[in-house]
Amino acid sequence: xxxxxxxxxxxxxxxxxxxxxxxxxxxxxxxxxxxxxxxxxxxxxxxxxxxxxxxxxxxxxxxxxxxxxxxxxxxxxxxxxxxxxxxxxxxxxxxxxxxxxxxxxxxxxxxxxxxxxxxxxxxxxxxxxxxxxxxxxxxxxxxxxxxxxxxxxxxxxxxxxxxxxxxxxxxxxxxxxxxxxxxxxxxxxxxxxxxxxxxxxxxxxxxxxxxxxxxxxxxxxxxxxxxxxxxxxxxxxxxxxxxxxxxxxxxxxxxxxxxxxxxxxxxxxxxxxxxxxxxxxxxxxxxxxxxxxxxxxxxxxxxxxxxxxxxxxxxxxxxxxxxxxxxxxxxxxxxxxxxxxxxxxxxxxxxxxxxxxxxxxxxxxxxxxxxxxxxx
Numbered sequence: 001x002x003x004x005x006x007x008x009x010x011x012x013x014x015x016x017x018x019x020x021x022x023x024x025x026x027x028x029x030x031x032x033x034x035x036x037x038x039x040x041x042x043x044x045x046x047x048x049x050x051x052x053x054x055x056x057x058x059x060x061x062x063x064x065x066x067x068x069x070x071x072x073x074x075x076x077x078x079x080x081x082x083x084x085x086x087x088x089x090x091x092x093x094x095x096x097x098x099x100x101x102x103x104x105x106x107x108x109x110x111x112x113x114x115x116x117x118x119x120x121x122x123x124x125x126x127x128x129x130x131x132x133x134x135x136x137x138x139x140x141x142x143x144x145x146x147x148x149x150x151x152x153x154x155x156x157x158x159x160x161x162x163x164x165x166x167x168x169x170x171x172x173x174x175x176x177x178x179x180x181x182x183x184x185x186x187x188x189x190x191x192x193x194x195x196x197x198x199x200x201x202x203x204x205x206x207x208x209x210x211x212x213x214x215x216x217x218x219x220x221x222x223x224x225x226x227x228x229x230x231x232x233x234x235x236x237x238x239x240x241x242x243x244x245x246x247x248x249x250x251x252x253x254x255x256x257x258x259x260x261x262x263x264x265x266x267x268x269x270x271x272x273x274x275x276x277x278x279x280x281x282x283x284x285x286x287x288x289x290x291x292x293x294x295x296x297x298x299x300x301x302x303x304x305x306x307x308x309x310x311x312x313x314x315x316x317x318x319x320x321x322x323x324x325x326x327x328x329x330x331x332x333x334x335x336x337x338x339x340x341x342x343x344x345x346x347x348x349x350x351x352x353x354x355x356x357x358x359x360x361x362x363x364x365x366x367x368x369x370x371x372x373x374x375x376x
Contacts, residue, residue: 005141005184005211007243013357015235015262018349021212021243023089023141024182025081028056030243031259031352033345034091034267035338039064040074040084043272044330045338047086053307053335054342057089057141059267062134063098067117067124071137079139091267092140094131094173094188096147097248108148110165128172136180144214145173147188152222159192159217166190166216167204174208184211186245192217193226195233202237212243215263219248228257235262252281252344256364259348260357271341275334278322282340285368289333293375294319307339308332 009019021028035042035050037058042050050058060080065071074083081087099106099113106115112127131146147166150158170187177185187205191197205213215234218227227249235244245265246258255266271281278289282302287294289301297315305311309318309332321329344364351360 004182007212007241009241011353011355013352013355014260016259016348016352016357017262017264018352019243019264021089021265023184025090025141026056026088028089028265029345029349030264031255031345031348032056032265033255033341034059034265035272035341036061036267036269037084037086037090038269039068040080042334042338044276044327044334045272047084049335050086050338051088053338054346055338057091058086060084060090060092060138060140061095061098062092062131062138062144063095063102063126065092065138066095066126066134067119067122071134075137075139081139089141090138091142091186091245092135092138092144093247094135094144094146095126096131097149099126100149100151110168112146112169113148128169129176132173132176136177140183142184142186142212143177144186145170145188145210147190147216149190149217149220150192151220152192152217152226154192156192156194156197159190159194160197163190163192163197163201163217167201170205170210171208174210186210186212186214186243188214188216188247189234189238190217193222193230198230198234199237202234206239210242212245212265213238214245214247216247218246219250219254219268224254224257227254228261231258231261231263252341253365253368255341255344256348256361259352260361271337272334275332275337276330278329278333279337280333281337282372283367284370284372287372289315289318289322289329291319297376299373299376301336302340305336305339305343307336309336 003024006022019030038061102118114125128146135143148162150162187210189201191201243264246263294315300310351357
C-alpha cells in the first residue's frame with residue numbers, strides 16, 4: 001500500500017482519451033464506468049461478479065452510508081473495502097447530490113446543509129468538514145468535495161450562487177482533507193449550462209488544486225443535447241493531466257458522447273436499476289424482457305455477449321423469471337447490463353489507443369439504430 005495516486009494519459013483520438021489511474025488498491029483503466037454500490041452493495045450482484053464484468057472501481061454513496069449503518073460503524077469494522085468485500089478502488093461521492101434529491105426539509109447555509117433522513121426523519125448536518133471526515137472513516141480511495149448541486153432548469157443567478165458556494169466549500173473540503181498519501185480528492189465543477197460560470201468554477205478549482213476534476217450539475221434534467229453542449233467546452237477548462245469525471249451519466253449513448261468529448265470516468269445506477277425493472281441494454285439498443293414477444297424465444301438476449309445471462313439462458317427463461325418475480329431475474333439482467341457497459345468501455349479504450357474512435361462510434365450507433373432482432 002505504498003504506491004501513490006496518479007494518472008497517466010496513454011493515447012488520445014480527437015478529444016477522446018485513454019489512460020490509467022493508479023491507486024494503492026489497483027489500477028483503473030480509463031475511460032472507466034463505475035457501477036454504483038449505493039449501500040455498500042451493487043444490488044443483486046456479488047463483488048466478484050461485478051469484477052468479472054470488467055469493473056475496476058466502484059462508487060459508494062456517502063449519504064446512504066452515513067445514515068445506515070453509519071461511517072463510524074464501518075470504520076470500526078475495518079473500512080468500506082473490507083466491509084463490502086471489494087479490495088479494489090472505491091470512489092465515494094460527497095453526499096451533496098442525495099441531499100438535493102432525497103432529503104426532506106433541507107436547510108442550506110454557508111456552513112453546510114441540515115436535513116431530515118429519508119429513512120427515519122432524524123436530523124443531520126453535512127458540512128464540507130463532516131463530509132471529508134465521513135469519507136475518511138469509510139476509507140475510500142477517491143474522495144469528492146462537498147458541493148451543492150441545483151436541479152435544472154434554474155436561473156443563472158441561482159446557478160451562480162450555488163456554484164460560488166460550492167467553490168467556497170471546495171476550498172474547505174481541501175483544507176479538511178489534509179495530507180493523505182495514496183488517497184485522492186476531486187474537485188467538482190459546477191455552473192449549469194452557462195459557459196462563463198463553468199469557466200469561473202474551473203478556474204477556482206484549479207487555483208485550489210485537486211488530484212482530479214469532476215463535471216457536476218449535469219444529468220439533472222437538462223437533456224442530452226444541453227449536456228453535450230456543456231461537454232463540448234467544459235473539459236477544455238480542466239487540466240489535461242488530471243482525470244475528468246462526469247457524475248451520474250448515463251445511458252450508453254450518453255457515455256459514448258461524453259468520452260468523445262474528453263471525459264475519463266462516469267458512474268450511473270442505470271444498468272443495475274434497469275436490470276431490476278426488466279430493461280435490457282444490448283448492441284441492438286434497448287429491450288423490455290417483460291414483453292410477451294420473448295415468452296417462446298429460445299435465443300439469448302445477444303448471441304455475441306459472453307455474460308452468464310446470454311451464455312446460459314434463453315429470452316423465454318428470462319421473461320419467465322422476471323414475470324414470476326424471481327430474484328435470479330435481477331441477478332442475471334443486472335449482470336448482463338453491467339457486462340454490456342464494460343464492453344462499451346473496453347471497446348472505446350481499444351479504439352482510442354488504435355486511433356479509430358470515429359469508426360468504432362459509427363458502428364456503435366449503427367448497431368443500436370438497427371433495433372432488437374426480429375421476433376420469431
